[in-house]
Structures are given as structure tokens and as C-alpha cells.
Amino acid sequence: MSREETAVAKARLAFETGRSKCVDYRIHQLKNLQRFLTECRQEICLAIKKDLNKSEVVCELFETLGLEEELGLAIHRVKDWAAPRPVEKNLMTMADTVYVKAEPLGVVLIIGAWNYPWAVTLQPLIGAIAAGNAAVVKPSEVCVHTAKVMEDLLPLYLDKDLYPVVTGGVSETQTLLQQKFDHIFYTGNSAVGKLIMAAAAKHLTPVTLELGGKSPCYIDSKCNLAVACRRVAWGKFTNCGQTCIAPDYVLCEPGMQKDIIQEIRKAIEEFYTDDPKTCPDYGRIINQRHFKRIMNLMEDSTVAVGGDNDGDDCFIAPTVLRDVKPDAKVMQEEIFGPLLPILPIGGLDEAIRFINKGEKPLALYVFSDDTKVIKKMRDETSSGGLLANDCLVHYSVSSLPFGGVGNSGMGCYHGKHTFDQLSHLRGCLIKRLRMEAVNKMRYPPHTEKKLGWARFFILKKFNFRFFGKLLLVSVLALFFAFFIQRCFFHG
Template identity: 40%
Template sequence: MQHIQLEALQASAARRHTHSYEWRRQQLLRLKETLLRHEAAIYTALYSDLKKNREEAWITEIGFVISEINYALKHLKRWMQPRRVGTNLLNFPSRSYLQPEPLGVVLIIGPWNYPLQLVLAPLVGALAAGNCAVLKPSEYAAATAAVLEQIVKDAFDPAEVALVQGDGAVVIPQMMEAFRFDHVFYTGSTAVGTLVYGLAAKKLVPVTLELGGKSPCIIEPDAALEVAARRIAVTKFSNAGQMCVAPDYLLVHQQVLEPFLAHLKKSIQDFYAADGVRNYHFGKVINEQQFGRLLQYLEEGEIWAGGNYDAATLHLAPTLLGKVRPNARVMQDEIFGPVLPILTWNTKEEALRIIEQNKNPLALYVFTENSETANWWMHNVAFGGGCINNCSWHLTNHRLPFGGRGNSGIGAYHGAFSFNTFSHLKGIMKTPTWFDPALKYPPFKGKLNLFKKVLR
């Protein structure tokens, strides 16, 4: 059945009707309308899977996708236009341009932490670029996956956009071995991303890998400590810490540890109340396997705040973990939960050595009031993207590419970067016939010096 479905998608892409502006525009409008029509069902599903409240669900899931759609609709005509580029002297008087072209049939594999957004946001780019798509949502967020399936059925022709359910470890290899996709877009862990990359390489399929990593957050002595504490707390503990760009650990200068810690504890208290594990604003861990992994981290340091949990409801309070050894497991794994290790440093070299243990983080965050200090960190750490005096919010800016490097990913998306990811830029040169100098043709003897002047 899946094979027949994939062949139908391939046939649709071959018809090239998806290349038109009107087709792309209609797909985006239908997605937006259907998404809003299922808003109530999405809230229910996200609460079931992750205990997300409606406000968080709107900002990080539904509204995020709507914003991507609106931005694509606004700029789509311009993105589709040929892009003039210069032409070298050797080819005078030719003119050159880049022509965006759809890739064909793309596979989008989503994770469980933002189970709606991280499937549909890439789909916006794929549709804007004129592609057919297969979506594979995470089976670990089953309620949201079921709503996604209904949205796709209501919004799209199944021969143009299809959704496949099932165990990803089985379904994804089956599809990728039976069918050659024109692009694979994967969001998830580095370990699984490596497997997806290997499957794609067998058929020379290009990939975008949006992976994770340990994103450090650096607190300099001159940081605005109260503001830093609030901005760190709201992003680290959003979605119960299950966010790829959440600060994974803090590197706090020894001089300001005590006052900063006081502000951070107060922010957690203000945001999530004393009984944070049951507060409206705080979600749950996705499943028992992840919950058990997180509890093991609590044994690797001194609990400075939180630490209480309810295994029956998979709730773990926002937890600050101090006196953590740099080589502890909690400093090797991507935490992906409401546990925040805090390490101290006195020299930048000392902090850099800790960061270098997990190279190429997906994000880097620095809090300082000194621009030179901020720029020093920006230039001395290789990372995907990040913020100065903020955390995580860079991913909401359509004009910034979102993606990692090295172990944290390959490629980027959001806004125009999504359109480019799912397009092939044809390089085309148009040469007039009225100018056809003999020096371009054999015999070439005696023309070497002229060639050296022209080709430079």
C-alpha cells in the first residue's frame, strides 16, 4: 500500500502542475484553514501527549506554523522568480540567472517534542517550493499524530501529500529502501539522524538533519542577572525542557554564582509555583523511558532546586543541579528534560574546554552587557545559531536560518531558507548570437596571453 502511495506521489510530481504559483498558494491556504479548523482537537492532543497548556501550544505549535504559512504566502512570488547574477568577462555579453525548481517528492520525519510544528513547519517550505511530500510523525506523540493524519486527509490530495503512521524504526527504512525520495528532512536525535543519513546515502539522496546537542548558556560577570534568570527559566523549562534549543547547561562565572542562583530560583518559583510538577504552566515528560533516564541524572550532582517528581504522571519539577563534574553523564548526553546543570568558571579558556567536550552545539547563549565580550564568544565557539542576552527565541525569526553544524545537524530552514532547502537552484546562462568572436574557436595557437587576460 505504501509503495502504491509513493508511486502516486511520484506521478504527481512528474506532471509538474505543482510548479505553478497558484498550486503552491492553494496548498498553503488549505493547510492554514484546516489547521485552524482543527485547533480544538490539537489542544486536546498536545495536552494528552505532553500536557501542554493552550497558550504554550499556540505559541510553539499552531501559531508558529501559521506564522510560517503567512510569511511564505507574503513572499512566495518573489521567491519563485529567477534571480539575476553576474556573468564573467569570458562569457560577455551573456546574462546569467538562478531558477528555483521543485525537488520532487520529499520525506519529512518529525519528532515527538513539538509533534505538530516540527512536521508542518518543514511542510510549509516543501509546499512553497512546489513539492509533493510524505510525512512521518512520531509514534511517541500518538494523539497528535492522529490529528495530523486527519489534517492531511482533509487538506490535501493523497497523491500530493501523504502521511504514514507506524514504528519509525520499521516504516522509515522500508520507505527509503523501496523508493528514492528527492530529499529527506529529519528532526530528532543525532543517533537516529546518523541512521537516516546512511539510508539516504545509499541512493545519493540529499538530506537536512535537524539534530540536537548540548547548547551552553554562558553568564558573564557583567550580565543583567535578573533578566538573564527569567529568560533562561522560561525557555529551559518550556515543554518540560524537551526542546532542542533549550539551554542544556549553564556556565556561570564564579563571581556571580550566588546572586544569579537566587534570581534563577525566584524565576522558577514565580513561573511555575512551589508545586511546579502540577502547575498549569508545566508539562510532563513524554514517556516512562525518558522519565527514567532523567531521574538518573539527579544522582550526578547536588540538587539546588526542585528534584521532586511524580512517576505516576511523569512529572518532574524544574531542577537545578549543582556541583556537577564536567565528565558526568549529564554533561555528555543531551538532557532533553527539566534538569539544568550549573557549572562555574573563572577564565574563558576554562569554559571553552567544557564546551569543547561536546563540539558544534545547536545553539549558544551568552549573557553580557559588553559587546566585545559577546562577540568574542560568537567567534570562538562553532555552533548552529544562538542569542546574546536571550535564549531560544532566534528560531522564531523568519529571516534567520535555523539549523546546526557537525553533530548538531546539516542544513537549515525557516522562511526563505525553507524554500531554498526544498528547491534546486538551476544555474542558467543565456548568450546572444549577434556577438560570436573568432578568438573563442580553434585554432588556439598564439592566443594564450589573450586567454590569460580574459579568464581571471
């Protein structure tokens, strides 16, 4: 039996003991994970520095801070999430107990990505633990140092049988995918996503696919251009452009292009100085393969800002491309690097048509001071998420579901959404062996009269909230009537 098969088998046996179903045990594991992030902060940040040249501050800001917030939320709310959830009843079931109970799925496989290797790997793990599952964690092999820290240190804090870490490359991942899981959670690109889904189909395993795509950014003529371009530059060049929800390209009217280029140039210098290569806040491309891929993408486009590069250091400066054509190389795939193409278009309607011609993106950005423009973009397009007048920050809101649609993914996570995604929401109805006379309408022989009664009892909803409010109002009315009578007639 291979290492991967052993890990899955042990996780299955550990889940079958039932210990992960205990809510207090889940909270204990979540607190241990919280302690891991605190006590191993130095090792985490050092690994990120070696893999992606992220500084310690950048590591905490974009990797661990969100995890700390997610852990705090899960620890505080998991008992509420796991509790039975009452639902609306009809007259037929008004005397019954009817609710939804979130139950663990079983053993979950979590396959992480390399661009934010801690954030996108541990965040679904938090939800898996909170939901009471076992989880096999497969970090990306591309971030060698981060994967090693996960493999060595995570088992010192978590139940190593319930939450094993399996490292390795394509071969190890393929072996894992041959095993039966109860859910697979994958973050990465759509090409691999299709392979994940095909492997999962053999076992009828449900999947959550957090993919990517070309996330458009429309800049309207009615906006504060300096602020808009600063936010676009931040969203695009953070992590050297290696962010699944980075604005992939800009759409604007032709007359705006020159000013947009100038404002983005100012923002780049403000963020990364006039020499980004020496700036500690500017990262590097993950490896030589991706460096060459990105350099190839801008071969047939005109550089307006940046373009400097160093293959030995995997460095590509923040780069803006002007007058980009729809058939340019850089427009044929997700860039996932520090290139920002600008495509001049005729206005909002043309921008919407252009966006709708392509695959549905993971994120869609629109900058405008006109609420009508924002609403039109929202109502006439489809995307995993929409953000107006900023970039990336919707990812940080735990109450918002984060996920794709169509080619950009399926399923969602963050906060309670992760808990629900990795739970079976079981419908429960508890009856008593009484009131059998009411059930006669459903038993043979079937008649029109019985159908009429069934129609009445099933189609009429019984609103407990309404009757509860009515009862409360009645009690308050009686109280005030009694109070007034005492004050005015016996005073």
C-alpha cells in the same frame, strides 16, 4: 506493496503530473494549510494536551503561531522566491541572459519529532510545498494523538496524493527509508540522524538533519543577573525542558553560583508557582522511558532546586543541579528534560575551552553587558546559532537560517532558507547564435594572444548596477543643467 511504498509511489506519480510546479497551485495548497490550522485548532490543541500536557495557549504560542507566520510569509513571497534570480556577469557573457532558477527537487520525506510535533513537522512541509515538491509526511509515533490528527485531518485540506501522511513506528520508518527520495528532512537526535544519512547514501539522496546536542549557556559577571536567570529559566523549562535548543547547562564563575541558583528559583516560582505539578503551564515528560532516563541522569549530582518527581504522572519538577563535574552523568548526553546543571569555571577563556572540547552545539547562549565578551564568545566558538542575552527566540526569526553544524546537524530552514534548501538552484545561461567573432578566442588553434583576450574577458566583471547608477546620475545632471539654464538664462 506496503502502505508506505504505495504512498511514495502515488506521491511520485502526482509530482510527475507537474501540478505542484505551478506557483498558483502551491499558493492554493499553502492557503488550504492555513485554513487547516484555523478550522482544526481545537483538535490540534486537544491532541497536544493528551501527548505533552500543553495547555491550549501554550499550544498556540509554541506550535501554531510560528506556522501561521511562516505560511503568511510563504504565500506572500513564493512568487519572488520562484522567479529567476539575475547574477553578476563577466565581459564574455555581458550580452547573455544569466540567472539562477529554483526548481523542485521531486519527492521529499519529512520525518518529524515529538517534542514540538506540529511546529517541526509542518514547517518543513510549508517549504516543500512552496518549492513545488511532493512530500511524504511521517509524524513521530511517540505523539500518538497528534499523529492521528495529522493522518485523519491533513488529507482533507491538502492534495492527498502529493502530500500523504504515513504513520507508524520504527518498522514503517525503515520501510520508508528503503524508498528513493529526492531529499530527506529529519528532526531528532544524532543517533537516528546517522541511520537516516546511511539510508539516504544508498540513493545519493541529500539530507537536512536538524539534530540537537548540549547547548551551553555562559553567564558573565557583568550582566543583570535577575533578568538573565529569568530568561534562562524560561528557555530551559519551557515544554518541560524538551526543546532541542534549550540551554543544556550553565557555565559561570564559582562566586556567582549561589546568586544564580537563587534567581532561577525565583523565576521558577514566578512562572510555575511553588507547586509546578498543579500549574497548567508546566508540561510532562513524554513517556516512562524518557522519565527514567532523565531521573538516572541526576543520580551523581547535587540538587539545589526542585527534584520532586512522580513516575506515574511523568512529572519532574524544574530542577537545578549545583557544583556539577564535567564527568557527571548529566554531562554525558543531551538532557532533553527539566534539569539544569551549573558548572563553575574560571572565567570566559576557560568557558570557551570547555565548549570547544565538546561537539559543536545547536545553540550557544551568552549573557553579558560587555560586547567584547559576546564577540569573543562568537569568534572563538562554533555552533548552529548564537544568541546573546536571551534564549530560544532566534528560532522565531524567519530571516535567520536555523540549523546545526557538525554533530548538531546539517542544512538549515525557516522562511526562504527552507525554500532554497528544498529546491535545486539551477544555473541558467541563455545565448544567441550571434557575435561568433567573440568566441574565436576559445576555439583552436590556441595561442598566447587568444589566452590574453580570454583572460581579459573572463576576469573582468561587468557591473550593471554601477553603470546603471552612472547612467542615472548622468540623466539627472543633464536634467538639472537644463532646468538651471531655463530658470536663469530664459527667466
